[in-house]
Amino acid sequence: MVRAPFYDKTGVKKGSWSVEEDDKLRAYIQTHGHWNWRQLPQYAGISRCGKSCRLRWINYLRPGVKRGDYTEEEKALIIELHQKLGNKWSLIAAKLPGRTDNEIKNYWHTHIKKKGKRHEFNRTSSSQGELRDHQEQSSDHEHSSSPSESSISQSNCPSDHNILESSPFLSAVLNNSSPSSTCTSTTEYSSTLSSPPPVSTAFMNCHADQGTDLAPSSETIIPDQDLSTGDFWTEPFLRDDMDSSSSSSYISFYDDGMDLFYQFMPTLQE
DNA sequence: AATTGGGACAACCGCCTAGTT
């Protein structure tokens, strides 16, 4: 299920995370916050790239991440929000406490989309010759989003109320449209949790830890030794409290012929 | 019992955007 650990040519570890790595990352972030993802692995003593650390923290290690089966409310909400937002997984995740965009994305691709295709197939095989061309198009070009598909979606997709009215939970969540009203998206969570210590404190903490378990290993590159390369080792102590999730307006779009799926969505709620 | 094919999901990759210089 996970990729076997290996080291790339630059010495960066890839693949599945070990318990030890998880512990190091968790301990470091809980102590210092993630003041700079790219430099964090150096100080945490992890041979990973910053992106990998960020992903691991956001999706698995940070407190409050919910694992396991989805509730009926969550399933319905995912469907509903995907209908509204398209593949904006981070926005969808923002409405699902404890769920991450990656997890929702996986869930969608494995569970819901599959269901939708089944319904689509049943409908195709039962009759509806006029839809055949469109459906073949949908399956052959999964990421197309033609105007014709959108128009079909607009005219035939079920009302939001089908779901909303069936679930007080959904109503409550969806009616609360303010991005700042919840703190569940990856972006928002990092904004709130990661408020780093004051710069000087963070700096002192990091260097005070050089001799501890949290210090970089002797093999790791100390950032200020490598400034001449002109790469990302620049200003390390930046605030990380920008909230980008609320700034991006999105254009609702649908892929994979999902508009047809939405036609049958009410029947998927069982 | 062995094989196989699909499901599930953790992780990676590449691109985009916002902020900074």
Next chain:
DNA sequence: CAACTAGGCGGTTGTCCCAAT
């Protein structure tokens, strides 16, 4: 204003698990 950097997002891949054959 252009170039650069970091963070974030969405798409895709790799691999384990398990049911079907």
